[in-house]
Structures are given as structure tokens and as C-alpha cells.
Amino acid sequence: MRARIAVNLLWMLTERGLGILVGIGVVAMLARALGPEAFAHFQYAQAIVLIASSAALICGAEIVVPRLVAMPSPADQHRLITHAALLRLAGALAGYLLIGVFLLIKQPNPDSWTTALLLGIPILCREPAGIVTAWMQSATHNRPTSIINLTALSLRLGVVVTLFVAGIAIVPAFAAAFTAEAIVAAALLLRYYRKRMPLPWPQIEWPLLRELFASGALLWVSFAFMMIIRRFDQLILESAVPTADFGAYAACMQIADNFALVASVMAAGIAPAMVYSKPRLADARRNVARLALGMGVLGLCGAATLALSASWIVHLLYGQAFAATIDLLRLTAFATSLLFIDIALSVLLAHMRRPPWFAVKWGVVLAVTIVADLVLIPRFGMLGAVAGYAISNMTALLCSATVWYLAGRHPAGRAERAVT
Known part of the structure; x- marks a missing residue:
């Protein structure tokens, strides 16, 4: 068990470390390609999205993982996972709506407007699909998550490098790279989950949703x-x-x-x-x-x-x-x-x-x-x-x-x- 925990931690730290390095490189290319003013529009849009994304953080891993660990039955785990994902999706939709409302009120630069709407799409993907990551954490098996996230990260890096080398300085084009990363990661996580948990979707249980929300x-x-x-x-x-x-x-x-x-x-x-x-x-x-x-x-x-x-x-x-x-x-x-x-x-x-x-x-x-x-x-x-x-x-x-x-x-x- 100790060896398994150590390997699991190594995968998590590797993913985080590579994420930091790639993030630094991507931001550097963004800044050089766009220049100070266009880069400012991108960063302003990202600030709006980051704040709005907090709406999707309901029912985090801190709540889900201990419950999954205590549930040996795959059917019970599936029931919990689907309800937690539903809560997160509702929060994500609320977050995206907040982005739209803020943009309508503030009326920012058109680049910031389009970029914020594109960068907001990952809110709809990342946290709802991230429940699969919590499921893997409960089994001390983060390797698939790390591989999937690094694969999606490679896609973002590839798109940004291509735009940078091609001399394209369109702010929404760079935002699309972040959107593509989130969509691919979510799709791969859900595919992995459905292959290993091929159970029918359970009926919605409102008491369970209320319990998870309150917790x-x-x-x-x-x-x-x-x-x-x-x-x-x-x-x-x-x-x-x-x-x-x-x-x-x-x-x-x-x-x-x-x-x-x-x-x-x-x-x-x-x-x-x-x-x-x-x-x-x-x-x-x-x-x-x-x-x-x-x-x-x-x-x-x-x-x-x-x-x-x-x-x-x-x-x-x-x-x-x-x-x-x-x-x-x-x-x-x-x-x-x-x-x-x-x-x-x-x-x-x-x-x-x-x-x-x-x-x-x-x-x-x-x-x-x-x-x-x-x-x-x-x-x-x-x-x-x-x-x-x-x-x-x-x-x-x-x-x-x-x-x-x-x-x-x-x-x-x-x-x-x-x-x-």
C-alpha cells in the first residue's frame, strides 16, 4: 500500500510540475505574440472566468472522496458520482451565466468579451468531469487522470505553439486552445469512467442532492x-x-x-x-x-x-x-x-x-x-x-x-x- 501511495503521489507531482512548466511557456508565448495590450485583454477575460468558475466547485473532492472510500459497492459509488456530477454541472452553468451577466454589465473590449465566453466553456467541462478524478483518488489510482490531463495539456501547448510560430495574434484563437484542452480532457475522463463503470444512469434523488450540497x-x-x-x-x-x-x-x-x-x-x-x-x-x-x-x-x-x-x-x-x-x-x-x-x-x-x-x-x-x-x-x-x-x-x-x-x-x- 505504501508503494502504491508513493507512486500515486509521484504521478500527481509530475502532472503538477509539468503543468507549471507548460503554463509558464504558454503565457510567455501569449505575451510575445499578443503584446501588452492584447495580452491585457486576455488576462482580464481570464480573471472574469476564474472568479465565475468558483460556482462549479460545489461538492468538491473533500466531500466525495471519503464517501467513495466507504462505499465498496460499484452501484453505490456510481449513484454518488452521478449526483455529485449533476451538482457540479448546475454550478458550472450558473458560473457561465455569471460570466454573461458580468460582460453585459461591464461591456468590455470585444477581444475580452469573446475570449471570456470561450474561456468559460472549460467551466462546463472541468468540474463535472472532474468527479472522475475524485473517483480515482478514492482508489489511490491517479495515473490515468495524470495521463489524460497531460495529453490534453499537450494539445493546448501544440495549438499555442502553432499559433505563435504562424505569427497569429488573435486573442480568441489562443483562448480556443484552452477550450480544446478542457473538452478533450473531459471527454477522455468520461470515456474512461464509462468503460469501467458501465452501469445505467440512476434516477435523481433529491434528498441525496440536498445532502451533498449541504455537506x-x-x-x-x-x-x-x-x-x-x-x-x-x-x-x-x-x-x-x-x-x-x-x-x-x-x-x-x-x-x-x-x-x-x-x-x-x-x-x-x-x-x-x-x-x-x-x-x-x-x-x-x-x-x-x-x-x-x-x-x-x-x-x-x-x-x-x-x-x-x-x-x-x-x-x-x-x-x-x-x-x-x-x-x-x-x-x-x-x-x-x-x-x-x-x-x-x-x-x-x-x-x-x-x-x-x-x-x-x-x-x-x-x-x-x-x-x-x-x-x-x-x-x-x-x-x-x-x-x-x-x-x-x-x-x-x-x-x-x-x-x-x-x-x-x-x-x-x-x-x-x-x-x-
């Missing part, structure tokens, strides 16, 4: 808050600065997002053995402190490296047209290093499995982020957005540190597991 509501709200936090600054900044400046800031945040993703990958790889395996809360809390210290040092070292090599990185990835990104990256790198500590401390929250604490944390961070961005961005433009980003990350860190402190005063001395 995942708090986590859903938390994830929605997180999504809004990630891109709220860009929604405000787009109308506050020239388009080229917005493109420079968006390019900077792409690098910051990939830097922060390193912390997530590290935590996902280390936490099971270092924290989740500890039945006593005191032991888990102690190891979380060590993890936070180590990841904090790594984050600072990474931030210093990014700051010192910012000019080289920006010119390598984006070219001379994005020179304004250099100084922004130097500041943003250190703001992102705060996330390394926050992500490490958040492992304790995951270990304790207390959805209300997640919701409170991200609700506080969202409120602070909205206030900071609304105050700072209109006055200071891109620098205000960077300051708001730093304040948001620091707030998240302080919330996680507060949870870590309060957990030390827990009278039982061991983690309480919520019933899922």
Missing part, C-alpha cells in the same frame, strides 16, 4: 472566496490604469502565481507524512511549525532570487515590451513569499477538518482584500495593486497563525475530525 456548502464558500481574492485586484485595476500597464501587472502576477504554486506542491508532498499521519494535535502542530519555518526560508530565498533576476526573467519570458513588469516583479516576489508560510500553516487547518474555520479565514481575507484594493488601486494604480496583494497575503498568514495558536490551547490535545 460541501462551507468548503464551497471558502473556495469561492479564495478565487475572488486571487483576481479581484485585476477587475478593479483594468479600469484604473492604461491597458499596457494592466498587461504588465497581469504578466507579473502570472509569475507570482507559478511561484506560489511551488509552495502548494511542496505542502501537498510533505504534509501526508509530516502532519496528516499524526493522530495527536500537539504533534501535528509542532510539525506544522517546522514546516512553516522551512517553507518560509525557502520562500524568502526564492523571492530574493526572483527579485535579483527579475530583469532577466521578464526579458526571457515576455520580451522588451514588458519592461514595466520588472520592478513590479521585484516587489511582488517578496509579497508572494508570505504565501509559503500561510500554505504551510494551513496544513493544520486541513488536518483538523473544520470547514467553518476555513470559511471564516477566507471571509476575513476577502473583506480585507476588497477594502485594500478599492482604496489603494484608484490612488496608486499598479503599485496599489501590489500593496493590496501584499496586505491580502499577510492577512491570510495572520489568520492561519491565529488558528495555529488557538489549536495549541485545545484541551483534548488531539485533532478533531469532522464527520464527512
